[in-house]
Amino acid sequence: MTTPTIDPELDLTIERVIHGPRSSVWRAWTEPALLERWWIPAPMVTRVDTLDVRPGGGFVTQMSEDGATFVPHTDTVFLVVDEGHRLVFTNAVNSSWRPTRPEPVSMTAEIILVDHPEGTAYTAVVRHGDPAQRRLHEDLGFFDGWGTVTAALATLVEQGGAVEQGGAA
Template identity: 65%
Template sequence: MTAIAIDPTLDLTLQRVIRASPEAIWRAWTDPAELERWWVPAPTQARAEQLDVRPGGGFVTTMRDDDGEFLPHTDGIFLVVEPAQRLVFTNAVTSSWRPASPSPVPMTAEIILGEHPEGTDYRVIVRHADPADRDRHEELGFFDGWGSVTAALAEMVEIGEGPRAADQAG
């Protein structure tokens, strides 16, 4: 894995320990049914329209509130896929390999799953082209949005790997 320095004037970061294996978190990111359970803040619903988890593969999601119509949410591509370790995607290029029209916040997101004695050291680095994009993303609620979906992801995978799941399996 190539480490890229974090620039606080361009990058937003989030880190937490998730009490589940990197493999469980990887499944939550790469299985459409699991991604749909946590990818947008509740009560909004997500749908994985395309989840082609390979370098150059499409990453397309839609979302809806209440019983409304599903609207575009994410349209990008995966850049780096290192199973159970690292996933990088961008919305600067669409799933059809065209330059993206300016979105509210063009970005490249890197998800890093590291070893931790209590489970997984989960890190998110979202890189931006300039300080204005970084600041706009923060103002749009990066910490609340990514924080709440990371909490939902953690809850889902921790329950799935907790003692209750082991008891049900036996």
């Protein structure tokens, strides 16, 4: 596992220790029923339409304020899947492999999971093509949004909501 190169002019980063096993954090990212529990800040609701966790696989979600009417949220493609350790996805190409012009921000996200004495060292690096895109994403509330969902992910894992049936993590 390599350490990601971070360019502060282009990248936004969230880091935290999640007090649970890496396998549980991985499950929360890769199983639709678990992803739906944390992927969008509450009280919004997520619906996972596609979660094909393999290079080239689609990652498509919708969101709802009322739990009944859903609108598009995420339509991306996985670039890298390093089982249990790393996910990389981008919205520059959608789940149908069509080039996109994502509004308002084009990005590539890298999720890195590393064993830590207290659980899992979790890093999300969100890369942008130019400083203006990075600033726009930050101004739109990157740290609030990604920070909130990372906290929800941590709560899910730390409360045992992503442990495999039978007690194995």
